[in-house]
Amino acid sequence: MLGTCLENVRNTVPLVHNITNYVTVNDVANILLACGGSPIMSDEPEDVEDITSICGGLNINIGTLNQRSIEGMFRAGAKANALGHVVLLDPVGAGASALRTNTAVELMEKIKFTVIRGNISEIKTLALGSGTTKGVDADVADAVTDANLDSAVKFVKDFAAKSGAIVAVTGAIDLVSDGTDCYVIRNGRPEMGKITGTGCQLSGMMTAFVVANPDNKLEAAAAAVCAMGLAGEIGWSRMAEGDGNSTYRNRIIDAIYNMDGATLNGGAKYELR
Amino acid sequence: MLGTCLENVRNTVPLVHNITNYVTVNDVANILLACGGSPIMSDEPEDVEDITSICGGLNINIGTLNQRSIEGMFRAGAKANALGHVVLLDPVGAGASALRTNTAVELMEKIKFTVIRGNISEIKTLALGSGTTKGVDADVADAVTDANLDSAVKFVKDFAAKSGAIVAVTGAIDLVSDGTDCYVIRNGRPEMGKITGTGCQLSGMMTAFVVANPDNKLEAAAAAVCAMGLAGEIGWSRMAEGDGNSTYRNRIIDAIYNMDGATLNGGAKYELR
Amino acid sequence: MLGTCLENVRNTVPLVHNITNYVTVNDVANILLACGGSPIMSDEPEDVEDITSICGGLNINIGTLNQRSIEGMFRAGAKANALGHVVLLDPVGAGASALRTNTAVELMEKIKFTVIRGNISEIKTLALGSGTTKGVDADVADAVTDANLDSAVKFVKDFAAKSGAIVAVTGAIDLVSDGTDCYVIRNGRPEMGKITGTGCQLSGMMTAFVVANPDNKLEAAAAAVCAMGLAGEIGWSRMAEGDGNSTYRNRIIDAIYNMDGATLNGGAKYELR
Numbered sequence: 001m002l003g004t005c006l007e008n009v010r011n012t013v014p015l016v017h018n019i020t021n022y023v024t025v026n027d028v029a030n031i032l033l034a035c036g037g038s039p040i041m042s043d044e045p046e047d048v049e050d051i052t053s054i055c056g057g058l059n060i061n062i063g064t065l066n067q068r069s070i071e072g073m074f075r076a077g078a079k080a081n082a083l084g085h086v087v088l089l090d091p092v093g094a095g096a097s098a099l100r101t102n103t104a105v106e107l108m109e110k111i112k113f114t115v116i117r118g119n120i121s122e123i124k125t126l127a128l129g130s131g132t133t134k135g136v137d138a139d140v141a142d143a144v145t146d147a148n149l150d151s152a153v154k155f156v157k158d159f160a161a162k163s164g165a166i167v168a169v170t171g172a173i174d175l176v177s178d179g180t181d182c183y184v185i186r187n188g189r190p191e192m193g194k195i196t197g198t199g200c201q202l203s204g205m206m207t208a209f210v211v212a213n214p215d216n217k218l219e220a221a222a223a224a225v226c227a228m229g230l231a232g233e234i235g236w237s238r239m240a241e242g243d244g245n246s247t248y249r250n251r252i253i254d255a256i257y258n259m260d261g262a263t264l265n266g267g268a269k270y271e272l273r
Numbered sequence: 274m275l276g277t278c279l280e281n282v283r284n285t286v287p288l289v290h291n292i293t294n295y296v297t298v299n300d301v302a303n304i305l306l307a308c309g310g311s312p313i314m315s316d317e318p319e320d321v322e323d324i325t326s327i328c329g330g331l332n333i334n335i336g337t338l339n340q341r342s343i344e345g346m347f348r349a350g351a352k353a354n355a356l357g358h359v360v361l362l363d364p365v366g367a368g369a370s371a372l373r374t375n376t377a378v379e380l381m382e383k384i385k386f387t388v389i390r391g392n393i394s395e396i397k398t399l400a401l402g403s404g405t406t407k408g409v410d411a412d413v414a415d416a417v418t419d420a421n422l423d424s425a426v427k428f429v430k431d432f433a434a435k436s437g438a439i440v441a442v443t444g445a446i447d448l449v450s451d452g453t454d455c456y457v458i459r460n461g462r463p464e465m466g467k468i469t470g471t472g473c474q475l476s477g478m479m480t481a482f483v484v485a486n487p488d489n490k491l492e493a494a495a496a497a498v499c500a501m502g503l504a505g506e507i508g509w510s511r512m513a514e515g516d517g518n519s520t521y522r523n524r525i526i527d528a529i530y531n532m533d534g535a536t537l538n539g540g541a542k543y544e545l546r
Numbered sequence: 547m548l549g550t551c552l553e554n555v556r557n558t559v560p561l562v563h564n565i566t567n568y569v570t571v572n573d574v575a576n577i578l579l580a581c582g583g584s585p586i587m588s589d590e591p592e593d594v595e596d597i598t599s600i601c602g603g604l605n606i607n608i609g610t611l612n613q614r615s616i617e618g619m620f621r622a623g624a625k626a627n628a629l630g631h632v633v634l635l636d637p638v639g640a641g642a643s644a645l646r647t648n649t650a651v652e653l654m655e656k657i658k659f660t661v662i663r664g665n666i667s668e669i670k671t672l673a674l675g676s677g678t679t680k681g682v683d684a685d686v687a688d689a690v691t692d693a694n695l696d697s698a699v700k701f702v703k704d705f706a707a708k709s710g711a712i713v714a715v716t717g718a719i720d721l722v723s724d725g726t727d728c729y730v731i732r733n734g735r736p737e738m739g740k741i742t743g744t745g746c747q748l749s750g751m752m753t754a755f756v757v758a759n760p761d762n763k764l765e766a767a768a769a770a771v772c773a774m775g776l777a778g779e780i781g782w783s784r785m786a787e788g789d790g791n792s793t794y795r796n797r798i799i800d801a802i803y804n805m806d807g808a809t810l811n812g813g814a815k816y817e818l819r
Contacts (some may be wrong), residue, residue, distance in 0.1 A: 022295040022568040023302050023314050029569050029742035034791050039742065040639070041569050044612040050643030066317040066341060068612060093313070097323030194530070196302035196312065238788050242511050244530025245307050246300075246523040250792040257740070257790025295568040296575050296587050339614060341592040366586070370596030378666040447679025467803070469575035469585065515784050518580050519573075 002268050003261025005213045005223035010036035014211035017055040017080075018204055019043045019073050021063030021092065024197025027249065028204040034257035035227070037208030042068040050077035053094075057085055057211040059204050060111075062091035062103055070103055077111035086210045086217075089165075092201040095125035107121040108163065115210060115221055117203050118170040120144055120152075127159040144173045153182045153273050166221050168206065170199060174229070176222045183222040185270040187229025189236050194245040198252070202228045205256070226268035231255035233267065275541050276534025278486045278496035283309035287484035290328040290353075291477055292316045292338030292346050294365065297470025301332075301477040302521065307530035308500070310481030316342040321349035329356055330484040332477050333384075335376055336365035343376055350384035359483045359490075361388040362438075363476040368398035381436065388483060388494055390441040390476050393417055393425075400432040417446045426455045426546050439494050441479065443472060447502070449495045456495040458543040460502025462509050467518040471525070475501045478529070499541035504528035506540065548814050549807025551759045551769035556582035560757035563601040563626075564750055565589045565619050567609030567638065570743025573795065574605075574750040580803035581773070589615040594622035603631055603757040605750050606657075608649055609638035616649055623657035632756045632763075634661040635711075636749040641671035654709065661756060661767055663714040663749050666690055666698075673705040690719045690790030699728045699819050712767050714752065716745060720775070722768045727766040731816040733775025735782050740791040744798070748774045751802070772814035777801035779813065 005176040015038045020028055025041060032039040042051040045068065052058050058080040062075050080087045089111075091104035104126055108116075116126065120142045126145045153175060160167040161179030174185040190197045206224035213220035235251030243251075288311045293301055298314060305312040315324040318341065327332050331353040333346050353360045362384075365499035381389075389399065393415045407458055417425040426448060433440040434452030441449045447458040465471045479497035485492035508524030561584045566574055571587060577730050578585040588597040591614065604626040606619050626633045636658075637650035650672055654662075662672065667690045690698040699721060707725030714722045720731040728761040738744045752770035759766035781797030789797075 012607030021314070023298050025569050026299060026572060026742065030792055030795065032520060033740045033742060041567070041610050042639075042643070043610065044645065046613070047611065047643050047645040050645065051639075054642060055524050064316065065320065067319070081275060093315075093324075095325060096313070096319050097315070099317065099320040099323065132679070138763070169526060193304045196299060234788075243526075244527030246303055246526035246530070249303065250523065250796065251788075253792035254788060258788060263360075294587070296571050299572060337587050337589065340591065340592070366588075366597075369586070369600060370593050372587070372590065372593040372596065444761065467579045469579060515780075515797075515800060515804060517800030519576055519799035519803070523796065546629065 001265050002219065002223035002226055003265035005209055005216065006259065006264050007222045008212040008263040009208050012212045012273055013038050014057060014208045015040060015055040016057045016059055016204060016207045016211065017042065017052045017076065018059045019069060019076060020059060020061035020200060021103040023064060024200040027197050027201050027253065031201040031256055032204050032208055032255050034253050035205050035208060039204065043072040045071040045075050048072045049079040052076045052085065053079050053083060055085065057207040058087045058198055060088065060107065061090040061092055061200055061203055063200065065100065065103060074110060077107065080225060082110050086114045086207060087111060088117060088203055088207045089113045090200065091118050091122045091126055094122045101125055113165040114217065115166045115168060115206060116163065117170065117206060119199065120169050120171055123159065123167065135258050142173060144169065144171050149173065153184065157182055158234060166218055168221055168225060170225060172203065174225045176225055178218040181218060181268050182273045184273055185222065185225050185229065187226050187233060187269050189232045191236060191248060192232045195249045222270065223264065226270060227256060227259060230264060230267040231259065274538050275492065275496035275499055276538035278482055278489065278493045279500060279537050280534040281485040282481050285485045286311050287329040287481045288313060288327065288395065289330045289332055289477060289480045289484065290315065290325045290349065291332045292342060292349060293334035295335060298475040300470050300474050300526065304474040304526050304529055305477050305481055307526050308478050308481060316345040318344040318348050321345045322352040325349045325358065326356060328358065330480040331360045332480040333361065333380065334363040334365055334476055335373055336473065338373065338376060343521055346380060347383060350380065353384050355468060359387045359480060360384060361390060361476055361480045362386045363473065364391050364395045364399055367395045374398055376545050384436050386438040387490065387511060388439045388441060388479060389436065390443065390479060392472065393442050393444055396432065396440065404492055415500065417442065417444050417448060422446065423520065426457065439491055441494055441498060443475065443498060447498045451491040451500055454491060455546045456485060456543050457546055458495065458498050458502065460499050460506060461541050462505045464509060464521060465505045468522045495543065499543060500532060501538055503537060503540040504532065547811055548765065548769035548772055549811035551755055551762065551766045552773060552805065552810050553807040554565050554758040555754050556631065558758045559584050560603060560754045561586060561601040562603045562605055562750060562753045562757065563588065563598045563622065564605045564696055564770045565615060565622060566605060566607035566746060569610060570746040573743050573747050573799065577747040577799050577802055578750050578754055579819065580799050581751050581754060585750065586808050589618040591617040591621050594618045595625040598626050598631065599629060601631065603753040604633045605748055605753040606634065606653065607636040607638055607746055608646055609746065611646065611649060619653060620656060623653065627658050632660045632753060633657060634663060634749055634753045635659045636746065637664045637668045637672055640668045647671055659711040660763065661712045661714060661752060662709065663716065663752060664714050665745065666717055669705065669713065669715050690715065690717050690721060695719065699730065703728055712764055714767055714771060716748065716771060720771045722771055724764040727764060728819045731775065733772050733815050734778045737782060737794060738778045741795045769810065772816060773805060773810055774803060776810060776813040777805065
């Protein structure tokens with residue numbers, strides 16, 4: 001059950017090393033604490049190997065990447081691989097610039113990722129070497145909808161099988177696959193797109209979920225997606241007249257803080273394909 | 274009408290490239306989303322040209338500048354100029370250090386800015402090559418008041434004419450001029466000064482407003498100033514017993530999120546000189 | 547009285563230069579504003595000497611350190627020492643990586659610190675050259691408790707005497723000593739550990755308190771600790787059903803914003819040893 005995956009995070013308090021962008025890093029730290037994990041951030045190449053060694057998982061997010069942090073990503077990733085840690089890639093903006101696309105592609109070549117999580121444009125860029133990313137948001141033309149769900153599921157399964165990673169494509173409909181099974185998830189609200197960094201937050205939280213559930217990684221990744229979407233629903237239900245996206249950000253993290261396994265089990269909306 | 278400028282942002286969703294400080298960057302991203310724009314952040318020199326190419330505007334904020342990001346500012350600015358994009362300069366702390374003053378001055382020499390927005394001390398530093406900036410806040414002695422309004426309006430008009438940019442000086446009274454006309458704006462509350470980054474947020478939002486209103490840039494810049502000040506008034510009216518500057522920050526962004534053109538038209542307090 | 551220390555901050559508005567991590571920097575800035583101080587952030591080596599020269603205090607926090615910011619720390623620290631400014635060290639993660647441990651130790655060798663503030667693991671690392679830091683949180687085995695209070699007080703007094711700095715060890719029980727006297731403080735709530743950066747926030751605020759109270763530095767440091775803990779208590783009392791760590795973060799900063807000297811005097815829980 002998905003709820004057990006959340007409870008395992010709370011019971012084991014996984015320490016997660018994040019190399020992530022400076023835009024949303026505070027929210028990533030707070031949502032990791034909210035779900036029961038423990039965050040530590042470090043991107044200096046001389047620091048990352050020691051830091052990742054004391055952690056259980058590594059979350060690599062390429063937003064606001066720079067030459068120094070890129071070196072940090074490769075060194076941390078190699079160390080985490082050597083130690084058998086969970087490693088997640090969030091290819092923020094892949095397709096939007098040559099540096100981001102090339103960095104993400106090279107990371108995939110040199111590091112074995114446990115999970116890759118992005119929007120459909122970013123994942124298409126990685127999978128097809130193309131894509132039509134518009135900034136860091138997925139092209140509407142690329143959105144996963146009921147009309148193209150079968151082909152989208154096949155695409156995600158194929159990329160998961162080819163890459164050897166669990167692949168999570170998030171959007172209005174979320175898909176999470178290990179190459180064999182695919183969770184099709186319908187939690188969340190469109191207003192979450194008006195908050196910066198809900199995807200980054202999910203990547204941090206997903207790393208903790210997978211670390212805490214070593215024998216059920218696919219289910220753990222899906223549980224993190226459901227938890228984030230459900231938090232978006234719960235948070236929205238608490239919005240008052242005059243509240244907007246800044247308050248909504250707080251309410252979503254608050255909802256994760258207060259979520260227990262039973263709530264997640266009761267609220268998760270998914271099917272397996 | 275100012276309200277139309279806001280509606281044009283919501284209708285066109287301008288993508289804004291921000292090279293901005295790591296202190297307030299999350300709030301800049303969220304207020305850009307709140308007003309209807311779409312933010313992307315990048316400061317790595319190898320990344321900025323690609324990123325700015327897919328955007329409509331570039332917001333350069335020199336707070337927490339470093340040698341790498343300074344190079345990013347020049348490369349992004351040159352590319353944005355070549356593409357005819359809107360480019361805004363927020364000279365945070367100009368006058369407070371030689372590096373900041375020199376960087377701002379050199380940026381003005383090498384890049385054509387559409388808008389320059391700062392407090393009176395920062396703008397005086399740029400205009401007069403002097404100024405008495407105390408940290409990143411304007412000197413009280415330099416404040417724009419009713420007593421010195423005529424000379425302040427003349428100063429801003431002159432600097433706008435000389436620089437060829439729209440100049441926005443914000444404080445208790447805000448002045449926005451293109452060299453010919455000058456908006457004198459009286460929205461806002463003094464408590465906004467107790468929140469870090471309301472100026473940075475305004476610069477990000479103003480970039481989106483100007484991008485979305487290419488034929489009315491002066492009015493668009495003034496509309497952004499009025500929207501920010503009005504959001505400060507609306508946000509303050511929603512403060513409860515025990516609330517402070519952290520909640521106030523959220524309420525201001527929330528107020529932008531909920532603001533429509535009619536509200537902005539009804540609440541804007543300005544005169545043209 | 548501790549309350550006077552807070553009032554002196556509000557009356558003198560000390561400008562504090564922060565070289566701090568990008569995870570919690572926004573909250574550090576906002577809590578400095580909330581308590582009556584004024585923050586400025588700069589970590590570029592070419593910028594820091596000018597910036598620290600116009601300030602009254604310098605807050606050095608080694609979280610998310612990098613080679614550039616480390617150079618900035620040494621240059622800013624040397625300049626602040628030359629000018630006789632208050633300088634605070636927050637050795638985030640000392641003991642968790644060689645770079646962090648070595649940087650903190652070398653900073654202590656080359657810069658005279660007015661105050662050192664950290665958790666017990668970090669301070670033990672500095673004092674003993676060892677420690678068992680787990681990430682950036684103190685090891686439970688190292689926690690200051692009533693059972694080991696006498697030895698903990700002796701340890702903090704000894705390290706303060708040896709280092710020549712006021713030493714503040716924060717946790718469930720906080721200890722603040724100048725080598726002679728030791729404040730034993732019991733404000734705060736355990737839920738504060740679920741918010742990222744309450745320690746970083748305290749370090750920023752403590753710098754302002756010490757700057758504003760040059761003749762009572764020990765009392766000022768203790769007052770900052772009590773204020774932070776009391777804000778945690780007041781903030782918690784305002785939490786509603788469904789609120790979590792993100793809202794709690796706001797409520798704590800809000801509580802500092804609204805705190806006056808009488809409230810601090812009435813709520814501070816401490817004894818002198």
